[in-house]
Amino acid sequence: MNTTRTVAIVGAGYAGVLAANRLQASLTETERLRMSIVMVNPRAVFIDRIRLHQLAAGTTDAATIPLDHVLHPDVTVIVGEVTRILPERNGIVIDAAKGPIELPYDVLIYAVGSGAPPSIPGGASSHSVGTHDEALMAGAAVRRLVPGNRIVVVGGGATGVEMASELAEENPQMDIALVSAGPLLSSLPQRGRKYVKSTLAFLNVQVVENERVVHVDMNFVELEGGRRIRSDLTIWAGSFTVPALARASALAVDAAGRLNIGFVGHHLWCG
Numbered sequence: 001m002n003t004t005r006t007v008a009i010v011g012a013g014y015a016g017v018l019a020a021n022r023l024q025a026s027l028t029e030t031e032r033l034r035m036s037i038v039m040v041n042p043r044a045v046f047i048d049r050i051r052l053h054q055l056a057a058g059t060t061d062a063a064t065i066p067l068d069h070v071l072h073p074d075v076t077v078i079v080g081e082v083t084r085i086l087p088e089r090n091g092i093v094i095d096a097a098k099g100p101i102e103l104p105y106d107v108l109i110y111a112v113g114s115g116a117p118p119s120i121p122g123g124a125s126s127h128s129v130g131t132h133d134e135a136l137m138a139g140a141a142v143r144r145l146v147p148g149n150r151i152v153v154v155g156g157g158a159t160g161v162e163m164a165s166e167l168a169e170e171n172p173q174m175d176i177a178l179v180s181a182g183p184l185l186s187s188l189p190q191r192g193r194k195y196v197k198s199t200l201a202f203l204n205v206q207v208v209e210n211e212r213v214v215h216v217d218m219n220f221v222e223l224e225g226g227r228r229i230r231s232d233l234t235i236w237a238g239s240f241t242v243p244a245l246a247r248a249s250a251l252a253v254d255a256a257g258r259l260n261i262g263f264v265g266h267h268l269w270c271g
């Protein structure tokens with residue numbers, strides 16, 4: 001009789017890799033014989049998401065690390081996308097290179113992170129730094145611009161501020177604007193916000209606060225009140241949507257599609 005217990009981890013981002021490594025490293029010799037930790041991720045690389053704005057700005061040329069460089073060697077990797085969770089039979093369906101497979105699990109760790117930007121009218125004309133592929137495309141678009149062109153970064157949180165400042169440092173010949181739906185870095189204390197704003201001013205980044213972008217066009221972004229700001233390239237660095245996996249699996253989710261924490265039981269952990 002096979003008594004091996006399987007911990008399946010969906011998503012090899014920061015949360016998934018840390019969970020896998022810590023769990024694997026915590027096992028005793030006997031437990032190692034009885035427990036298998038399986039990581040499922042669409043690619044055999046770890047995406048260093050906190051470097052994606054640098055990839056787009058051109059201040060780094062790589063933001064991926066082979067998974068076997070960051071994962072405990074005893075963790076098994078399956079390259080594929082989990083398309084459905086079947087909690088009623090403790091299984092996940094994986095769209096792998098050789099076709100769909102079903103992996104039974106005893107414990108499932110859900111660590112899928114976030115990714116694409118939300119849909120706003122005309123949003124297809126903008127770029128994003130939410131995923132590796134998008135950041136690469138944003139970087140290619142930045143490099144097609146000519147001096148004097150304007151890049152509008154949408155999003156007044158840490159990612160937007162980092163994106164705008166990195167672009168301004170690397171491309172002083174460009175005109176950079178940062179548009180924030182609310183106050184810039186609203187979670188920071190006043191002193192910190194003042195410091196960030198003075199740094200952005202030093203870098204010649206034009207900051208537009210308390211203005212929501214409602215439409216993105218090839219040549220402008222439109223704000224809620226109808227005002228337009230010229231934009232030769234728009235980069236989305238606002239909030240990102242969450243993967244549809246939990247919703248597609250008919251699990252309880254919140255309005256944004258995040259797995260409802262109330263669902264977390266002894267079979268499912270949330271990353």
Ligand SMILES: Cc1cc2nc3c(=O)[nH]c(=O)nc-3n(C[C@H](O)[C@H](O)[C@H](O)COP(=O)(O)OP(=O)(O)OC[C@H]3O[C@@H](n4cnc5c(N)ncnc54)[C@H](O)[C@@H]3O)c2cc1C
Binds near residue numbers: 047082083113114
């Ligand atoms: C440009 C940028 C800069 C940032 N800078 C910072 C920073 O300086 N400091 C900070 O704390 N945070 C920063 N963040 C936020 C940080 O990147 C996220 O908080 C972090 O990535 C979340 O980690 P995670 O493991 O939950 O998800 P992720 O890192 O997004 O990893 C999720 C993994 O799950 C995989 N996955 C998704 N769906 C499936 C599926 N169905 N099947 C299999 N695998 C799946 C994905 O491919 C991915 O590998 C930044 C984000 C961005 C975009």
